[in-house]
Amino acid sequence: MxxxxxxxxxxxxxxxxxxxxxxxxxxxxxxxxxxxxxxxxxxxxxxxxxxxxxxxxxxxxxxxxxxxxxxxxxxxxxxxxxxxxxxxxxxxxxxxxxxxxxxxxxxxxxxxxxRYAGVYYAAPGAVRLENMLIKWMCRLMGYPQDAFGNLTSGGSIANLMALVTAREGTPFKSSRF
Missing domain, CATH: 1.20.1340 (dopa decarboxylase, N-terminal domain)
Structure with a gap:
């Protein structure tokens, strides 16, 4: 083999x-x-x-x-x-x-x-950079300090995530930054 x-x-x-x-x-x-x-x-x-x-x-x-x-x-x-x-x-x-x-x-x-930034273990620096970008965008929008988000590959998956989040109604807290 x-x-x-x-x-x-x-x-x-x-x-x-x-x-x-x-x-x-x-x-x-x-x-x-x-x-x-x-x-x-x-x-x-x-x-x-x-x-x-x-x-x-x-x-x-x-x-x-x-x-x-x-x-x-x-x-x-x-x-x-x-x-x-x-x-x-x-x-x-x-x-x-x-x-x-x-x-x-x-x-x-x-x-x-x-670099695959979808998993922390695979690329911790890339995941941290993505999280920094999300925090920056939250500040730009005037969101609270503990606000968070997710970057998606496009509008379709973003809308799907929004619908699932609205349906589930459970806040998610990220433990890594």
Missing amino acids: MDKIKELEKLARLLDPEASQRHAWNTQVLDYSNTFLNNLETTKAYIKTEEAGKAITHLDIEENATNLTTLLASTTKHIDGVGINPASSGHMGYIPGGGLYPSALGDYIAAVSN
Whole structure:
């Protein structure tokens, strides 16, 4: 069994790019991101096309790698260039997630480091940081000193948690900070 695990580990390591490859990808993604952000002032809030992004299906998901330049060009044309652009200053249809650049960098770091903050034991520092953020938001809202909360991945789970909390009606006290 150990031999099989070691063999699979070698295969998995092939997915980790060398530093030079990471640098090249980082440069391309940063260029894409800066172009996107620099053009927001002139980008429409809604773009309707006949094709409606259908051509992205020509880049089928398969085992063979697709060049990043091709992927970013397709993203620009078939994802960014169609439909609602919630990052546009003209979009006011609903409240989209924040498009703050420092937040995106934080998300990037979180994704790269892959710290699981859902369990204290796994990442006590990350859990403490999340708790600090919640306490800060409570202070911003003028909530009492003993107020607490929870960060969720989106509105659906936040609403579900609110409904369950309202239904249960039992206050929860956190013992860790």
